[in-house]
Amino acid sequence: MQDCIIVGGGPAGLSAGIYLGRFLRRTRLYAAGRPRADHIPRSRNLAGWPDGVTGPELLDSMRRQLGHYDVEIRDERVTGATQIDGGFRLETEGGPVETRMLVLATGVTNRPPRIPEALHDEGVQRGLIRYCPICDAYEVQGRKVAILGSGPHAVAEGRFVRHYAEDVTVVRPEHAPLDDDGERALSEAGLKILPSHREAIRLEGEKIVVDMADGRSEAFDTLYVALGTDPHSDLARELGADLSESGCIPVDAHCETSVPGLFAIGDVIEGLDQIAYGMGHAAVACTAIHNRLLGR
Ligand SMILES: Cc1cc2nc3c(=O)[nH]c(=O)nc-3n(C[C@H](O)[C@H](O)[C@H](O)COP(=O)(O)OP(=O)(O)OC[C@H]3O[C@@H](n4cnc5c(N)ncnc54)[C@H](O)[C@@H]3O)c2cc1C
Incomplete structure (x- = not known):
């Protein structure tokens, strides 16, 4: 039986592996799928990296650090979980495994706009498509910015970005109309609204261009996607853990x-x-896990 199993090989899961390895705990880490961190073109808000760090560089250096300790990494998906006496039993692509403690570091998936994946990924790498104003709104100071989304989330994101840029437009997806309260909140926050958008987005030189249903087009320096996220909480649900409304x-x-x-x-x-x-x-x-196991 493992002392602890970690599910997820992003920054959270790899950090957990480093801690448990240094606590001399019998630990295995399961990593499948592309971490959200792997999409980061360059992060500049992580202390210790004065010139910033790309997501792939960060993950690679964390994996190398973890390699100094006796933690087994399996690049396999965990497909199911049940509670057993004294711990958990997991089903994995490589077979079943049992553990006393379990750490889920399974992340979330951003809901992307409906555009071809290659175009989307190019836009993210070039900073034309962004997902996280907390991470990088500093980089869009004085730029012309679009926020793709509707509802309170888009309003909050628009307000946040407006702190950095004067010219902020909320581009609402066609399938998600704004109600009157939403429209009022946007105009009170000094945000423009671009209606009837067909999610037709293209990259043109250094700009990202939104084509509208009425044939007009508008070019922006960058577009933030505010369409929400889907948390990877299936294993927690299977184990009977409480989940929030957002999952x-x-x-x-x-x-x-x-x-x-x-x-x-x-x-x-x-x-x-x-x-x-x-x-x-x-x-x-x-x-907490190490101390709990010391007490057993
Ligand atoms: C474009 C972009 C830029 C960003 N910039 C920054 C920034 O500058 N600064 C910052 O702090 N944050 C930034 N973020 C956010 C940051 O990427 C996340 O906060 C961070 O990656 C979360 O780490 P995590 O380990 O929780 O999840 P993730 O990095 O998503 O890793 C979770 C991993 O678990 C795997 N997994 C899920 N289920 C299973 C399973 N059943 N079995 C095995 N593996 C599983 C997933 O496939 C994934 O690989 C950015 C995000 C994006 C998209």
């Missing part, structure tokens, strides 16, 4: 879920989706 996993001060011995860290828990925060969760959860 995230609520945790206590030690990052433990409503199921004893089941911990959750990083983007998948309710709260701020930031690398530093996920790394902090890993420190808190793994120290």
Whole structure:
């Protein structure tokens, strides 16, 4: 039986592996799928990287750091989980495994606009398409910015970006009309609205261009996608843990879920989706796990 299994090989899961490896805990980490961190063209808000760091560079250096410790990494998906006496049994692509403690660092998926994947990924790498104003609105100061979304989320994101840029337009998707309150909130916040958008987005030189249903087009320096996220909380649900309305996993001060011995860290828990925060969760959860196991 493992002392602990970590599911997810993003910044949160890899940090957890480093902590548990240094606590000499028998640990295995399962990593499948592309971490959200792998999309980051260059992060500039992570302390310790004065010139910024790309997502792939960060993940690679964390994996190398983890390699110094006796933690087994399996590039396999965990497909199911049940509670057993004294721990958990997981189904994985490589077969079943049992563990005393379980850490879910499974992240979330951003809902992308309906555009071809290659175009989308190119836009993200060039900073023409962005997802996280907290991470990089600093970089769009004085630019002409679009926010793709509707409802309170788009209003909040628009307000946030307006702090950095004068010219901010909310481009609402065709399938998600704004109600009167939404329209009023946007204009009160000094944001423009671009209606009837067919989610026809193209890259043209250094601009991102939105084509509207009425034939008009508008070019922006950057477009923030505010269409929401889908948390990867299936394993927590299967284990009977409480989930929030948005599908995230609520945790206590030690990052433990409503199921004893089941911990959750990083983007998948309710709260701020930031690398530093996920790394902090890993420190808190793994120290609690180590102390709990010392007591057994
Ligand atoms: C374009 C972009 C720019 C960003 N810029 C910044 C920035 O500058 N600063 C910052 O702090 N944050 C930034 N972020 C946010 C940051 O990427 C996330 O906060 C961070 O990646 C969360 O780490 P995580 O480990 O929780 O999740 P992730 O990085 O998403 O990793 C979770 C991993 O778990 C895997 N997984 C899920 N289920 C299973 C399973 N059943 N079995 C095995 N593996 C599984 C997933 O496939 C994924 O690989 C940015 C995000 C984007 C998209």
